[in-house]
Amino acid sequence: MTDVTADKNDPAGSLPSTDNEPDDLMEEKNEENQPAATAEGEGAASDVYRYIKGDLFTSEIFKVEIQNLPKYIGFNDLKKFLNKHGINPHKIKLFSRQMFAFVTFKNQEERDKAMKAVHGMQWKSKVLSVRLAKPKADPILKKRKQEEETEGGPPGAKRAAGCQEVEEDEEEPLNIQIANAVTPLWNVPYEEQLKRKEKEVEGVLQKLTREIGNNNKAMLPWLFVQKEKHNKMCCPLEAIRPSPVQTEYRNKCEFVIGVGADGEDKTVGFRLGKYKGGSCAVVSPSETTHVSSEAKRVVQEFQQFIRTTPYAVYSPETYEGHWRQLTVRTSRIKQTMAIVFFNPQKLPEEELEELKRNLRQYFTEGEGKESCITSLYFVRMGQRTSAGTEDLPCEHVTGEECIHEELLGLKFRISPHSFFQTNTPAAEVLYSAVGEWAQLDQDSTVLDVCCGTGTIGISLAKRVKKVIGIELCQEAVEDAKANAEANGLTNVEFHCGKAEDVFPTVLNAVVSPNITAIVDPPRAGLHSKVILAIRRAEHLKRLVYVACNAKAAMNNFIDLCRAPSNRVRGAPFRPVRAMAVDLFPQTMHCETILLFERVDYSSNTDSQTTET
Known part of the structure; x- marks a missing residue:
């Protein structure tokens, strides 16, 4: 899988309802x-x-x-x-x-x-x-048909949103249901949450240890020693680093627009379940713990606005309707961006222009002014638009074109589609650890792969000779360049393109005694071409891998460590250090950092490369 943009590392933010079931991104x-x-x-x-x-x-x-x-x-x-x-x-x-x-x-x-x-x-x-093969049956209609066959008649009148039947006497309160859906650990003490996540990463490392043994027999003696030292793991797992904030930490949320689970039309919030599970009922985020008060205020004001319009919510079942999604981005310096996703259907252009004027007036002069939106965008979604919205053009309606954030004392510009970690205080913890592990000096060259708006590379730039960033999203690359300039950095450059296309060329052109690659890829991991290029580049001795889903990145880890072959050339790497950082409190997700170092075959003891 190639790089994705927007929330490439975010297990809970790429779709209106991905907070519901983060493991099924792109499956909504x-x-x-x-x-x-x-x-x-x-x-x-x-x-x-x-x-x-x-x-x-x-x-x-x-x-x-x-x-x-x-x-x-x-x-x-x-x-x-x-x-x-x-x-x-x-x-x-x-x-x-x-x-x-x-x-x-x-x-x-x-x-x-x-x-x-x-x-x-x-x-x-x-x-x-x-x-x-036979096509897949539509899950909503399949559920209804089963209900009709079971009950001998049409489904009951209690079905919420036309999609999900609700037995009121058996259901928990909606605030509990939505909390269970989007923040499943909301009622678990935070220390216990951290223990669970650390245990999950420990299991990943134990599996990686087995896989390395299966794919590189030469490492078996080393693995035996490591397993004895580190509880069957190939490297030490350091204590998980907690998020400095556990509530209202998300700086980006994507809300679906639909019929509420309480029967209220034009509700903005999260889905209780997934369409393929037979549900499209929506619940307000007003009582969720991970959404900021600023975002909740925008949702409330926007919901009031759309309820005054004649346009219906978009139905994923029939393709009819207009209002589809609201994305809200906020920053610690009190800037707020709202992105409205709308299906025009066959509305004339002048009607759409009138709608945008009404939106502008509402949020700048009307009741929506209280939400303090500093940047407003309008996006037209066509019939064929499904999970990915990052390629859709954003029409600027009012306010500034970007919002700005401060991180580790640096300033960052964020455009509508650009990736930026969704928990800023925890991102500072993550990036500080990455900088520590990278073992950098003034002769170092850093390759920042899947760099988004350049946050990792820019945060390290003053400590190294050069930073080279690679990112697929052109909008994010423009942000990264502006961010480097805003922070007075002249030793940073950024390249736009798929990592698998750009990285081999960039890597081969680098002449430096100390090259460190830092990769922060999408959930599915790096393309195999990138891994093969890393393996071939013998002058690259150290790699810091930031994984938002360590299980999904397992094949990357294995390919970095597997024995050389006709396909995989160059000395293998070994994992020498690992740690989890909690960027997503109240959920089971976290970021995992792994430090890989190249095996030094010139050493009689086959030891790891040492710090330069």
């Missing part, structure tokens, strides 16, 4: 599972496949099942295998225990090409077979 009802509003007449609600009959894109039409897969493969293994043979799937759903997978494509040509290429192919002594 992607367009391949979205029903089109095409069925008519009685019985339409029970046609669980009606969405594929419309003229809107859905990859479910171009779906195959690959059978007889090898045992013990993972999602990334299958994706790499398909990519290696020139196959680019739109979506993969792997069932490793049953040794099969569903794979969808963007068109019939790509599907047929894949079927022809893969059917009969041998992979790890298994002969693969491919057949056409």
